[in-house]
Amino acid sequence: MEANELARLLGPDWASAGGDRRGENLARRVGLALRTLITSGLLAPGARLPSERQLAAALSVSRPTITAAIDELKSQGLVSSRQGSGTWVTPREHVSITVPTMAEVVLIDRGINLAAATPPDPSHLGPLTIDLGDLMSVTPGHGYDPLGISTLRTRIAARYKLLGVSSTPEQILVTPGAHGALALCLGALVGTNERVIVESHTYGGILDLLSKHNVVPVAVRRDQHGIVPDDLDRLITRNRARIVYMMPSVHAPTGATTSLLRLSELATVLDHHEMVVICDEALAELTLDGTDPPRLAGLCNTASVIDVGSLSKIAWGGLRIGWIRSPDELRTTLVHHRSHLELGSSAPSQLLAMQIFDRLGELRESRRVFLGEKASMLQALIAQTLPDWTVHRPAGGLCLWVRLPTPDARPFVLAAAQQGVAVMAGSTATPGHGPDPHVRICFDRTTNELEEGTKRLGLAWRSDEAGSRARMKSW
Numbered sequence: 001m002e003a004n005e006l007a008r009l010l011g012p013d014w015a016s017a018g019g020d021r022r023g024e025n026l027a028r029r030v031g032l033a034l035r036t037l038i039t040s041g042l043l044a045p046g047a048r049l050p051s052e053r054q055l056a057a058a059l060s061v062s063r064p065t066i067t068a069a070i071d072e073l074k075s076q077g078l079v080s081s082r083q084g085s086g087t088w089v090t091p092r093e094h095v096s097i098t099v100p101t102m103a104e105v106v107l108i109d110r111g112i113n114l115a116a117a118t119p120p121d122p123s124h125l126g127p128l129t130i131d132l133g134d135l136m137s138v139t140p141g142h143g144y145d146p147l148g149i150s151t152l153r154t155r156i157a158a159r160y161k162l163l164g165v166s167s168t169p170e171q172i173l174v175t176p177g178a179h180g181a182l183a184l185c186l187g188a189l190v191g192t193n194e195r196v197i198v199e200s201h202t203y204g205g206i207l208d209l210l211s212k213h214n215v216v217p218v219a220v221r222r223d224q225h226g227i228v229p230d231d232l233d234r235l236i237t238r239n240r241a242r243i244v245y246m247m248p249s250v251h252a253p254t255g256a257t258t259s260l261l262r263l264s265e266l267a268t269v270l271d272h273h274e275m276v277v278i279c280d281e282a283l284a285e286l287t288l289d290g291t292d293p294p295r296l297a298g299l300c301n302t303a304s305v306i307d308v309g310s311l312s313k314i315a316w317g318g319l320r321i322g323w324i325r326s327p328d329e330l331r332t333t334l335v336h337h338r339s340h341l342e343l344g345s346s347a348p349s350q351l352l353a354m355q356i357f358d359r360l361g362e363l364r365e366s367r368r369v370f371l372g373e374k375a376s377m378l379q380a381l382i383a384q385t386l387p388d389w390t391v392h393r394p395a396g397g398l399c400l401w402v403r404l405p406t407p408d409a410r411p412f413v414l415a416a417a418q419q420g421v422a423v424m425a426g427s428t429a430t431p432g433h434g435p436d437p438h439v440r441i442c443f444d445r446t447t448n449e450l451e452e453g454t455k456r457l458g459l460a461w462r463s464d465e466a467g468s469r470a471r472m473k474s475w
């Protein structure tokens with residue numbers, strides 16, 4: 001590939017792509033920008049890089065800067081080189097993905113991954129440090145802490161208090177992400193032949209977990225304000241359900257929030273049935289207007305609300321830091337179950353999590369501005385390229401939930417994969433995994449990836465025979 005072509009792919013904002021990187025040295029920024037091109041497939045496996053001299057000239061940086069950046073990519077196995085033969089993108093082994101569990105959605109590593117609802121990397125976090133002295137002062141010497149480091153639990157409890165949900169550190173359990181928290185809750189609480197109520201579109205990962213427990217999910221209807229209270233009431237009674245899993249603060253995959261009025265109506269129904277509610281708030285810190293959505297736990301009296309939270313979306317999934325805020329009556333059950341399951345979460349990650357909590361306000365604001373811009377950008381790109389798709393601006397989260405003029409988006413998702421862009425089919429988020437006309441597209445990506453990704457989606461839409469046939473059926 002020519003150096004100028006590569007510079008064009010990197011775009012003019014390569015030095016700051018993915019967030020504010022003022023603290024990093026230039027070689028690292030070049031390396032990160034190239035890495036994004038490689039992992040997104042814009043630089044295809046096997047593609048030859050221009051010479052270091054040419055690349056240095058095209059990016060207006062020194063040759064040693066490029067050498068250092070390429071060395072870093074080599075150490076990560078992303079590029080390979082041989083004396084006299086130059087440098088090329090390391091070919092990847094073909095991984096075939098047939099069943100889209102959530103783990104498989106995040107593992108997609110061919111093409112541009114707009115399917116995984118995750119920050120692409122941790123570069124927006126700025127400097128974080130692991131100081132051995134700090135580590136030793138917050139953990140017991142051996143580093144095992146099954147409940148989670150108490151200083152971190154204190155920080156998490158304080159955040160809930162600020163949100164109007166009275167909490168003590170004893171109620172908090174640190175877990176490997178929100179997904180780990182959900183696995184723990186289901187393992188501790190779900191019985192055989194139990195029916196668990198979930199929303200008609202829900203987090204695909206909960207469906208994976210429920211199927212592992214042989215639990216049939218029962219779908220409760222949502223309208224534009226959230227779960228429909230009468231429907232919830234009826235389904236609880238009809239199924240003799242004890243457990244509801246829901247995302248009232250910022251809903252996945254739609255990005256909708258629930259008004260205080262609707263939440264109060266839901267709290268009345270949940271209290272009436274004395275339900276156990278697993279309230280997934282993994283996206284709650286990511287409203288695009290910066291407001292804090294009302295929390296169900298602050299409104300319920302006789303229902304037992306378990307809050308599940310995470311730093312994965314506001315900060316980075318690789319931290320694997322999530323938590324449970326358990327109501328007093330379920331604390332012993334959850335702690336007991338955890339003690340049979342694992343010996344605690346990573347102490348270094350928890351230390352980093354404390355630093356993130358110290359700057360939560362600042363991080364929320366920078367994420368809000370960045371994600372707001374990217375949401376508008378992707379919306380505009382789709383309106384231009386795919387005018388027959390229906391897109392609404394989400395209230396929060398990092399994805400657009402898009403309705404296609406077809407009864408089932410799955411054939412299109414396959415066509416898109418062939419064009420080298422991954423989006424998540426609505427079926428992944430539907431109990432029963434039946435046909436669904438939606439796709440979820442993550443906008444927490446670089447401008448280049450969004451532009452190129454939308455271009456490829458347009459090609460896929462036009463080439464997708466199943467889609468064309470469906471469109472002709474005047475859907």
Ligand SMILES: Cc1ncc(COP(=O)(O)O)c(C=O)c1O
Binds near residue numbers: 178317
């Ligand atoms: C609603 C929801 N819950 C839980 C998770 C899992 O997040 P974590 O990385 O914290 O395990 C996700 C991430 O995709 C999510 O969107």
